[in-house]
Amino acid sequence: MKTRLRTLITALVAMLAVTVFAPSPSLTTTSAAPNAATQDVAAAPVAYRGTVYLTFDDGPNSTYTPQIPAILKKYGVKAVFFEVGENITWYPSVTRNLRAAGMKIGNHTWNHPDLTTLSNYWVTWQLNKMESALGYRPRCVRPPYGAYNSRIATLIANRGQRLILWTVDPRDWSRPGTTTIVNRVLANVRDGSRILLHDGGGNRSQTVAALNILIPQLRARGYVLGLMAC
Numbered sequence: 001m002k003t004r005l006r007t008l009i010t011a012l013v014a015m016l017a018v019t020v021f022a023p024s025p026s027l028t029t030t031s032a033a034p035n036a037a038t039q040d041v042a043a044a045p046v047a048y049r050g051t052v053y054l055t056f057d058d059g060p061n062s063t064y065t066p067q068i069p070a071i072l073k074k075y076g077v078k079a080v081f082f083e084v085g086e087n088i089t090w091y092p093s094v095t096r097n098l099r100a101a102g103m104k105i106g107n108h109t110w111n112h113p114d115l116t117t118l119s120n121y122w123v124t125w126q127l128n129k130m131e132s133a134l135g136y137r138p139r140c141v142r143p144p145y146g147a148y149n150s151r152i153a154t155l156i157a158n159r160g161q162r163l164i165l166w167t168v169d170p171r172d173w174s175r176p177g178t179t180t181i182v183n184r185v186l187a188n189v190r191d192g193s194r195i196l197l198h199d200g201g202g203n204r205s206q207t208v209a210a211l212n213i214l215i216p217q218l219r220a221r222g223y224v225l226g227l228m229a230c
Protein backbone atom coordinates (compact mmCIF):
# COMPACT_ATOMS: atom_id res chain seq x y z
CA MET A 1 0.00 0.00 0.00
CA LYS A 2 2.79 2.41 0.95
CA THR A 3 4.63 1.63 -2.29
CA ARG A 4 1.51 2.23 -4.38
CA LEU A 5 0.88 5.59 -2.69
CA ARG A 6 4.49 6.66 -3.29
CA THR A 7 4.17 5.66 -6.92
CA LEU A 8 0.95 7.66 -7.24
CA ILE A 9 2.53 10.77 -5.65
CA THR A 10 5.57 10.46 -7.89
CA ALA A 11 3.31 10.24 -10.95
CA LEU A 12 1.30 13.30 -9.82
CA VAL A 13 4.45 15.35 -9.25
CA ALA A 14 5.74 14.34 -12.70
CA MET A 15 2.43 15.41 -14.33
CA LEU A 16 2.52 18.75 -12.52
CA ALA A 17 6.09 19.31 -13.62
CA VAL A 18 5.15 18.64 -17.24
CA THR A 19 2.15 20.97 -17.00
CA VAL A 20 4.15 23.81 -15.43
CA PHE A 21 7.36 23.58 -17.44
CA ALA A 22 6.21 22.25 -20.79
CA PRO A 23 6.57 24.83 -23.58
CA SER A 24 3.37 26.32 -24.89
CA PRO A 25 2.25 24.21 -27.88
CA SER A 26 1.82 27.36 -30.00
CA LEU A 27 5.52 28.17 -29.72
CA THR A 28 8.22 26.00 -31.20
CA THR A 29 11.50 26.41 -29.41
CA THR A 30 14.79 24.87 -30.35
CA SER A 31 16.69 26.11 -27.32
CA ALA A 32 16.10 26.04 -23.59
CA ALA A 33 15.47 29.82 -23.54
CA PRO A 34 12.38 30.71 -21.52
CA ASN A 35 9.44 31.51 -23.78
CA ALA A 36 8.40 34.53 -21.76
CA ALA A 37 11.76 36.23 -22.39
CA THR A 38 11.58 35.48 -26.12
CA GLN A 39 8.10 37.01 -26.32
CA ASP A 40 9.22 40.14 -24.46
CA VAL A 41 12.03 40.75 -26.97
CA ALA A 42 9.71 40.27 -29.93
CA ALA A 43 7.11 42.65 -28.49
CA ALA A 44 9.62 45.36 -27.49
CA PRO A 45 9.54 48.59 -29.53
CA VAL A 46 12.35 49.08 -32.06
CA ALA A 47 15.10 51.35 -30.77
CA TYR A 48 15.44 54.71 -32.56
CA ARG A 49 18.38 54.55 -34.98
CA GLY A 50 18.13 57.95 -36.61
CA THR A 51 16.27 60.05 -39.15
CA VAL A 52 16.61 59.50 -42.90
CA TYR A 53 15.23 61.47 -45.83
CA LEU A 54 13.72 60.36 -49.14
CA THR A 55 14.43 62.53 -52.19
CA PHE A 56 13.25 62.08 -55.78
CA ASP A 57 15.01 63.59 -58.80
CA ASP A 58 14.29 64.48 -62.44
CA GLY A 59 10.50 64.73 -62.36
CA PRO A 60 7.77 65.54 -62.63
CA ASN A 61 6.86 62.54 -64.77
CA SER A 62 3.23 62.03 -65.79
CA THR A 63 3.24 58.26 -65.12
CA TYR A 64 5.42 57.64 -62.07
CA THR A 65 5.39 60.85 -60.05
CA PRO A 66 1.64 60.74 -59.29
CA GLN A 67 1.98 57.20 -57.86
CA ILE A 68 4.50 58.21 -55.23
CA PRO A 69 2.49 60.55 -52.93
CA ALA A 70 -0.22 57.87 -52.69
CA ILE A 71 2.32 55.37 -51.34
CA LEU A 72 4.02 57.89 -49.05
CA LYS A 73 0.65 58.95 -47.65
CA LYS A 74 -0.08 55.33 -46.68
CA TYR A 75 2.94 55.48 -44.36
CA GLY A 76 2.58 59.13 -43.34
CA VAL A 77 5.89 60.00 -45.04
CA LYS A 78 6.82 63.17 -46.95
CA ALA A 79 9.71 63.75 -49.34
CA VAL A 80 11.53 66.39 -51.39
CA PHE A 81 11.19 66.26 -55.17
CA PHE A 82 14.08 67.91 -57.03
CA GLU A 83 12.33 68.87 -60.22
CA VAL A 84 13.50 69.89 -63.67
CA GLY A 85 11.83 73.16 -64.75
CA GLU A 86 11.16 72.03 -68.29
CA ASN A 87 9.20 69.04 -66.94
CA ILE A 88 7.12 71.32 -64.73
CA THR A 89 5.93 73.23 -67.82
CA TRP A 90 4.87 69.87 -69.35
CA TYR A 91 3.10 68.54 -66.25
CA PRO A 92 2.23 71.51 -64.03
CA SER A 93 -0.68 69.71 -62.37
CA VAL A 94 1.62 66.88 -61.24
CA THR A 95 3.78 69.40 -59.40
CA ARG A 96 0.71 71.15 -57.96
CA ASN A 97 -0.58 67.81 -56.65
CA LEU A 98 2.77 67.04 -55.00
CA ARG A 99 2.62 70.33 -53.12
CA ALA A 100 -1.04 69.76 -52.20
CA ALA A 101 0.06 66.41 -50.69
CA GLY A 102 2.60 68.21 -48.48
CA MET A 103 5.69 67.35 -50.51
CA LYS A 104 8.53 69.86 -50.95
CA ILE A 105 9.92 70.86 -54.34
CA GLY A 106 13.63 71.52 -54.87
CA ASN A 107 15.38 73.22 -57.80
CA HIS A 108 17.10 70.70 -60.12
CA THR A 109 17.67 73.35 -62.84
CA TRP A 110 15.75 74.10 -66.01
CA ASN A 111 17.01 71.24 -68.23
CA HIS A 112 19.60 69.28 -66.26
CA PRO A 113 23.03 70.53 -67.42
CA ASP A 114 26.32 70.02 -65.57
CA LEU A 115 26.45 73.44 -63.86
CA THR A 116 30.26 73.38 -63.53
CA THR A 117 30.49 73.71 -67.34
CA LEU A 118 28.38 76.89 -67.39
CA SER A 119 29.28 80.52 -66.67
CA ASN A 120 27.70 82.23 -63.66
CA TYR A 121 25.28 83.94 -66.02
CA TRP A 122 23.96 80.65 -67.36
CA VAL A 123 23.92 78.91 -63.97
CA THR A 124 21.74 81.74 -62.69
CA TRP A 125 19.60 81.50 -65.83
CA GLN A 126 19.11 77.73 -65.26
CA LEU A 127 18.02 78.23 -61.65
CA ASN A 128 15.81 81.27 -62.33
CA LYS A 129 14.05 79.69 -65.29
CA MET A 130 13.18 76.61 -63.19
CA GLU A 131 11.82 78.89 -60.48
CA SER A 132 9.69 80.90 -62.89
CA ALA A 133 8.12 77.62 -64.05
CA LEU A 134 7.54 76.62 -60.42
CA GLY A 135 6.25 80.03 -59.36
CA TYR A 136 8.51 80.58 -56.35
CA ARG A 137 12.07 80.14 -55.11
CA PRO A 138 12.52 76.85 -53.25
CA ARG A 139 15.03 76.71 -50.39
CA CYS A 140 16.97 73.72 -51.77
CA VAL A 141 19.01 73.27 -54.95
CA ARG A 142 20.45 69.97 -56.14
CA PRO A 143 22.92 70.35 -59.01
CA PRO A 144 22.44 67.71 -61.73
CA TYR A 145 24.87 64.76 -61.38
CA GLY A 146 25.83 66.23 -57.99
CA ALA A 147 28.36 68.27 -59.97
CA TYR A 148 29.44 71.44 -58.21
CA ASN A 149 32.53 73.39 -57.16
CA SER A 150 33.17 76.31 -54.83
CA ARG A 151 31.95 78.79 -57.49
CA ILE A 152 28.61 76.99 -57.83
CA ALA A 153 28.29 76.55 -54.06
CA THR A 154 28.89 80.27 -53.48
CA LEU A 155 26.44 81.24 -56.21
CA ILE A 156 23.71 79.08 -54.64
CA ALA A 157 24.45 80.37 -51.12
CA ASN A 158 24.30 83.98 -52.37
CA ARG A 159 20.78 83.27 -53.63
CA GLY A 160 19.83 82.32 -50.07
CA GLN A 161 19.50 78.65 -50.99
CA ARG A 162 20.89 75.38 -49.64
CA LEU A 163 22.94 73.03 -51.82
CA ILE A 164 21.58 69.55 -51.12
CA LEU A 165 23.33 66.41 -52.39
CA TRP A 166 22.71 62.83 -51.23
CA THR A 167 24.52 60.21 -49.14
CA VAL A 168 22.83 56.99 -50.30
CA ASP A 169 22.57 56.22 -54.03
CA PRO A 170 21.04 52.83 -54.95
CA ARG A 171 21.33 53.72 -58.67
CA ASP A 172 17.63 53.02 -59.11
CA TRP A 173 17.69 54.80 -62.50
CA SER A 174 19.70 51.85 -63.93
CA ARG A 175 16.73 49.56 -63.08
CA PRO A 176 18.69 46.93 -61.15
CA GLY A 177 15.47 45.32 -59.81
CA THR A 178 13.18 46.30 -56.95
CA THR A 179 14.90 44.01 -54.43
CA THR A 180 18.35 45.35 -55.34
CA ILE A 181 17.18 48.94 -54.92
CA VAL A 182 15.85 48.11 -51.45
CA ASN A 183 18.95 46.13 -50.43
CA ARG A 184 21.37 48.81 -51.61
CA VAL A 185 19.60 51.43 -49.51
CA LEU A 186 19.41 49.20 -46.42
CA ALA A 187 23.10 48.30 -46.73
CA ASN A 188 24.21 51.94 -46.71
CA VAL A 189 21.65 53.80 -44.66
CA ARG A 190 22.52 55.43 -41.35
CA ASP A 191 21.41 58.35 -39.19
CA GLY A 192 20.95 61.46 -41.35
CA SER A 193 21.07 59.66 -44.71
CA ARG A 194 19.67 61.47 -47.73
CA ILE A 195 18.42 58.76 -50.05
CA LEU A 196 18.50 59.48 -53.78
CA LEU A 197 15.69 58.01 -55.87
CA HIS A 198 14.27 58.98 -59.27
CA ASP A 199 10.68 59.65 -60.31
CA GLY A 200 11.63 61.08 -63.73
CA GLY A 201 13.96 60.37 -66.64
CA GLY A 202 12.64 56.94 -67.68
CA ASN A 203 10.70 53.91 -66.49
CA ARG A 204 10.60 54.21 -62.70
CA SER A 205 8.23 51.34 -61.92
CA GLN A 206 10.98 49.57 -59.91
CA THR A 207 11.53 52.66 -57.78
CA VAL A 208 7.81 53.01 -57.12
CA ALA A 209 7.53 49.32 -56.18
CA ALA A 210 10.61 49.55 -53.94
CA LEU A 211 8.94 52.16 -51.71
CA ASN A 212 6.35 49.69 -50.42
CA ILE A 213 9.16 47.43 -49.18
CA LEU A 214 11.74 50.05 -48.27
CA ILE A 215 9.66 52.23 -45.95
CA PRO A 216 8.51 49.37 -43.65
CA GLN A 217 12.04 47.90 -43.67
CA LEU A 218 13.60 51.22 -42.64
CA ARG A 219 11.07 51.55 -39.83
CA ALA A 220 11.66 47.97 -38.69
CA ARG A 221 15.34 48.93 -38.31
CA GLY A 222 14.47 51.91 -36.12
CA TYR A 223 14.68 54.74 -38.65
CA VAL A 224 12.27 57.65 -38.77
CA LEU A 225 11.56 59.11 -42.22
CA GLY A 226 11.85 62.88 -42.04
CA LEU A 227 11.24 65.79 -44.40
CA MET A 228 14.12 68.15 -45.17
CA ALA A 229 13.48 71.87 -44.75
CA CYS A 230 13.37 72.73 -48.46
Ligand SMILES: [Zn+2]
Nearest residue numbers: 057058144145
Ligand atom coordinates in the same frame (compact mmCIF):
# COMPACT_ATOMS: atom_id res chain seq x y z
ZN1 LIG B 1 19.08 64.61 -61.99
